[in-house]
Amino acid sequence: MDMHVIVRSATTLLTVYGLKLIGAVVILIVGWTLSSWANRAMLRLSGRASRLDPTLSLFLASVSRWAILGFTIIAVLSQFGVETTSLIAVLGAASIAVGLAMQGTLSHFASGVMLLIFRPFRIGDDIEVASSIGTVRAISLFATELAMADNVQLYLPNGMVWGAAIKNFSAHKTRRVDLSVNVGYGNRLDAVLAMIRDTIAADPRPLPQPEPQVVAGALGDMAVQIIIRVWVRSADYLVFRYDLVERLKQRFDDEGVQIALAEHRLHNPPAV
Structure with a gap:
């Protein structure tokens, strides 16, 4: 093969894909920086809100970071000519399939988010829920931990907690x-x-x-x-x-x- 043809082809590839590679790197750097900044900003804002639970603060910060990273990855792929519309459709279908397979777990997750947002009780409150009475020790995104009167540890899935009547004996002074x-x-x-x-x-x-x-x-x-x-x-x-x-x-x-x-x-x- 003629050396001139090879050089010309290499130059063309570097010109076309080199610029795209540089653009992709720039997008990655900007996206990573923005995601880290959004994570820290959300934590700072959550820290100033006294009524916001620390668990919910971490969750919101993590969601904001990964949302920006997701858009960043899609933008990088589009730089190289990948059809992002089809990719998004595939990811959406996969998400639906995973959601159906994990319906119970996602229900507890959604209930945990609702508990952290609406705050029917706080850590340290004495409550009665799902025929159980105890002191709230921890509230995670999937389960609520109670300490019973005899100090027995009880984990209740958040779906059971959010879907039941809650009596909070510590809500009022x-x-x-x-x-x-x-x-x-x-x-x-x-x-x-x-x-x-x-x-x-x-x-x-x-x-x-x-x-x-x-x-x-x-x-x-x-x-x-x-x-x-x-x-x-x-x-x-x-x-x-x-x-x-x-x-x-x-x-x-x-x-x-x-x-x-x-x-x-x-x-x-x-x-x-």
């Missing part, structure tokens, strides 16, 4: 303690009510507002139902409830108040 006790008709009602009010007033934990309520709720066949409602700080709820039951029993014993055992019942059993 105050909670109401509800008790109901039935006393026999042989007791003086006004004296029993005064005794219960005195017992509550002797404890510093009940809040002055709303005022504690101690009222006769109903007249049964064998007893009078007394309803007790006391507002306390959420952190004091469980201990105060136990203490109140114990002190009332002691006062009833000391004063000779007869509890109608057959009808005695407690409303709203204590939760963490």
